[in-house]
Amino acid sequence: MSATDDPPADPGTNERATDATQSHGSFPEAPELVTSQWFNTDADISLRSLRGSVVVIEAFQMLCPGCVSHGLPLAKRVHAAFAHDVTVLGLHTVFEHHEAMTPVSLEAFLAEYAITFPVGVDTAGTGTPLPETMQRYGLSGTPSMLVIDRAGRLRANAFGQLEDLRLGALLARLIDEPAAPH
Amino acid sequence: MSATDDPPADPGTNERATDATQSHGSFPEAPELVTSQWFNTDADISLRSLRGSVVVIEAFQMLCPGCVSHGLPLAKRVHAAFAHDVTVLGLHTVFEHHEAMTPVSLEAFLAEYAITFPVGVDTAGTGTPLPETMQRYGLSGTPSMLVIDRAGRLRANAFGQLEDLRLGALLARLIDEPAAPH
Amino acid sequence: MSATDDPPADPGTNERATDATQSHGSFPEAPELVTSQWFNTDADISLRSLRGSVVVIEAFQMLCPGCVSHGLPLAKRVHAAFAHDVTVLGLHTVFEHHEAMTPVSLEAFLAEYAITFPVGVDTAGTGTPLPETMQRYGLSGTPSMLVIDRAGRLRANAFGQLEDLRLGALLARLIDEPAAPH
Amino acid sequence: MSATDDPPADPGTNERATDATQSHGSFPEAPELVTSQWFNTDADISLRSLRGSVVVIEAFQMLCPGCVSHGLPLAKRVHAAFAHDVTVLGLHTVFEHHEAMTPVSLEAFLAEYAITFPVGVDTAGTGTPLPETMQRYGLSGTPSMLVIDRAGRLRANAFGQLEDLRLGALLARLIDEPAAPH
Numbered sequence: 001m002s003a004t005d006d007p008p009a010d011p012g013t014n015e016r017a018t019d020a021t022q023s024h025g026s027f028p029e030a031p032e033l034v035t036s037q038w039f040n041t042d043a044d045i046s047l048r049s050l051r052g053s054v055v056v057i058e059a060f061q062m063l064c065p066g067c068v069s070h071g072l073p074l075a076k077r078v079h080a081a082f083a084h085d086v087t088v089l090g091l092h093t094v095f096e097h098h099e100a101m102t103p104v105s106l107e108a109f110l111a112e113y114a115i116t117f118p119v120g121v122d123t124a125g126t127g128t129p130l131p132e133t134m135q136r137y138g139l140s141g142t143p144s145m146l147v148i149d150r151a152g153r154l155r156a157n158a159f160g161q162l163e164d165l166r167l168g169a170l171l172a173r174l175i176d177e178p179a180a181p182h
Numbered sequence: 183m184s185a186t187d188d189p190p191a192d193p194g195t196n197e198r199a200t201d202a203t204q205s206h207g208s209f210p211e212a213p214e215l216v217t218s219q220w221f222n223t224d225a226d227i228s229l230r231s232l233r234g235s236v237v238v239i240e241a242f243q244m245l246c247p248g249c250v251s252h253g254l255p256l257a258k259r260v261h262a263a264f265a266h267d268v269t270v271l272g273l274h275t276v277f278e279h280h281e282a283m284t285p286v287s288l289e290a291f292l293a294e295y296a297i298t299f300p301v302g303v304d305t306a307g308t309g310t311p312l313p314e315t316m317q318r319y320g321l322s323g324t325p326s327m328l329v330i331d332r333a334g335r336l337r338a339n340a341f342g343q344l345e346d347l348r349l350g351a352l353l354a355r356l357i358d359e360p361a362a363p364h
Numbered sequence: 365m366s367a368t369d370d371p372p373a374d375p376g377t378n379e380r381a382t383d384a385t386q387s388h389g390s391f392p393e394a395p396e397l398v399t400s401q402w403f404n405t406d407a408d409i410s411l412r413s414l415r416g417s418v419v420v421i422e423a424f425q426m427l428c429p430g431c432v433s434h435g436l437p438l439a440k441r442v443h444a445a446f447a448h449d450v451t452v453l454g455l456h457t458v459f460e461h462h463e464a465m466t467p468v469s470l471e472a473f474l475a476e477y478a479i480t481f482p483v484g485v486d487t488a489g490t491g492t493p494l495p496e497t498m499q500r501y502g503l504s505g506t507p508s509m510l511v512i513d514r515a516g517r518l519r520a521n522a523f524g525q526l527e528d529l530r531l532g533a534l535l536a537r538l539i540d541e542p543a544a545p546h
Numbered sequence: 547m548s549a550t551d552d553p554p555a556d557p558g559t560n561e562r563a564t565d566a567t568q569s570h571g572s573f574p575e576a577p578e579l580v581t582s583q584w585f586n587t588d589a590d591i592s593l594r595s596l597r598g599s600v601v602v603i604e605a606f607q608m609l610c611p612g613c614v615s616h617g618l619p620l621a622k623r624v625h626a627a628f629a630h631d632v633t634v635l636g637l638h639t640v641f642e643h644h645e646a647m648t649p650v651s652l653e654a655f656l657a658e659y660a661i662t663f664p665v666g667v668d669t670a671g672t673g674t675p676l677p678e679t680m681q682r683y684g685l686s687g688t689p690s691m692l693v694i695d696r697a698g699r700l701r702a703n704a705f706g707q708l709e710d711l712r713l714g715a716l717l718a719r720l721i722d723e724p725a726a727p728h
Contacts, residue, residue: 537718
């Protein structure tokens with residue numbers, strides 16, 4: 001497994017993200033987050049507590065160049081454009097260089113890069129370099145974006161660089177959906 | 183009146199574009215296009231003939247730097263991302279340097295910049311440098327983007343640089359609206 | 365012959381440009397410009413009249429996307445950084461879409477893109493789409509940059525995108541050379 | 547004291563860098579580096595050992611956004627363009643968030659960002675957050691670029707974003723100077 005320093009524009013993934021809203025089929029429930037610490041929030045955050053909201057989670061590593069240049073700026077744009085309608089979270093899914101990306105380093109990173117939305121630290125895995133939440137979602141690497149609807153279902157799990165126009169369309173549709181499952 | 187060589191990020195306008203979909207109030211009917219010539223299409227195009235479709239019109243001048251660097255690339259991204267759901271048109275609204283931006287120059291421009299969607303030439307005005315359609319829509323300059331819903335109503339008239347996330351959201355909502363007026 | 369809409373990063377050419385200064389060998393005299401008209405200058409300009417100066421000539425076509433996005437911005441940066449030491453000229457070498465890139469269109473282009481250094485119009489060729497100066501220099505397409513030393517010799521003839529660091533080094537060396545031939 | 551997250555284009559500083567080569571006046575000897583550790587090199591590096599070479603030092607902090615987006619990419623371009631003629635070094639001058647930018651984090655950063663030239667760790671200061679070499683050079687913040695001539699003299703000390711054309715010119719002139727002092 002390798003980091004996504006140079007994340008591919010992944011049309012397959014993007015297509016999947018868009019298709020999710022076209023066919024209102026059945027979607028899996030988004031697994032709960034497993035975190036060891038949170039920044040930029042007073043209380044820990046769970047997906048259960050966000051039920052009823054559209055949630056965007058940016059899974060990143062602070063030393064992943066593609067996250068710094070593309071993934072996190074996209075998350076910030078979503079945070080700015082959909083401030084009232086979407087809950088944006090970061091998830092620090094460290095799966096390499098663990099000793100280099102500790103919470104104390106992450107805290108300075110968030111300050112220097114002016115990231116103001118809540119960021120959780122994915123709990124370290126046991127017997128594997130992959131952290132717990134990363135395993136639950138089967139993430140391919142970083143950056144990855146997870147989109148969860150009001151009913152708590154996973155509507156997109158996109159590795160690499162998402163296109164703003166398509167993401168804006170997906171979010172508008174999820175915002176407009178009722179909270180109760182179909 | 184000046185060209186928009188360096189178009190301002192116009193939050194007011196963008197906000198208006200987004201607001202349009204929030205409040206399903208009453209929207210004016212989009213005035214019909216007044217064109218003297220078309221490129222990239224066999225037959226002339228009217229808004230009347232597109233009733234039932236979501237339409238995005240990029241109003242530009244071929245020698246407007248902001249159109250070349252921002253407006254037209256955005257229109258191309260919309261064309262690529264919403265190929266099946268949105269009709270993208272260009273409108274060459276020449277309001278200055280008229281003798282420099284004739285149809286023969288425009289044709290070469292469209293070829294060199296690989297613009298493949300239909301482009302109409304806004305009919306020259308009488309007793310004013312402003313062409314006819316530009317007057318009808320009260321455009322402030324170029325680039326401007328017009329967004330028209332399935333019922334033929336004008337839902338956004340945005341001067342300057344639009345944000346992809348917000349535009350994607352607006353288009354998704356218009357695509358999902360029924361063609362008949364509310 | 366094809367236009368350079370998407371000019372390749374041409375390492376060979378760039379290398380050649382740099383090498384020119386390493387080996388102070390013999391360089392050919394730069395052919396005189398053949399122009400039909402000038403903009404941004406009161407009097408016509410010849411290379412002969414610029415003998416003693418370092419001269420940079422940006423050969424471009426106003427409807428060549430690579431010229432607009434890379435070649436002309438580079439020429440503007442040279443003009444700003446070496447205002448006192450280098451004479452920057454544009455040369456409109458139209459070899460395609462001739463009817464679309466007439467002097468009247470060029471004049472509006474120069475105004476809209478805020479190009480303030482002198483720009484000559486390469487004289488149309490006879491029995492060939494290639495203009496006269498373009499033929500004399502054997503240009504491969506546009507954008508191309510020509511660099512001429514104080515002695516009137518051609519020191520670089522680079523097609524495509526030049527690197528600023530290498531160009532800065534070349535110009536410094538030519539500026540520091542005495543005007544008299546070696 | 548503040549970090550240079552958003553480094554100003556500092557014309558004064560750039561001008562100074564260029565002026566350094568115009569007037570071949572007297573320049574101060576560059577203070578020796580004080581380092582606690584090196585990466586990307588087998589042996590520690592001193593300026594004394596590099597006497598006779600043109601040296602470019604990029605002073606950065608791994609969590610400084612301006613260093614990541616501008617300073618280090620410029621150093622990489624210098625390394626690529628002047629591989630045979632200029633020695634490029636990095637200097638990790640941590641003056642804030644010390645616990646977040648330890649050598650173990652720096653090592654991962656260098657790997658992820660593919661920085662291959664030698665990088666020294668500026669020795670922590672005593673009774674001040676400023677590290678030793680940073681104090682000796684009176685750096686205003688990061689990124690800063692230091693340029694040292696073959697005689698070991700400091701020819702530029704530029705805070706913020708340098709312009710490639712001017713830097714290329716400066717380096718060419720220093721490369722062409724004899725090693726012995728004037």
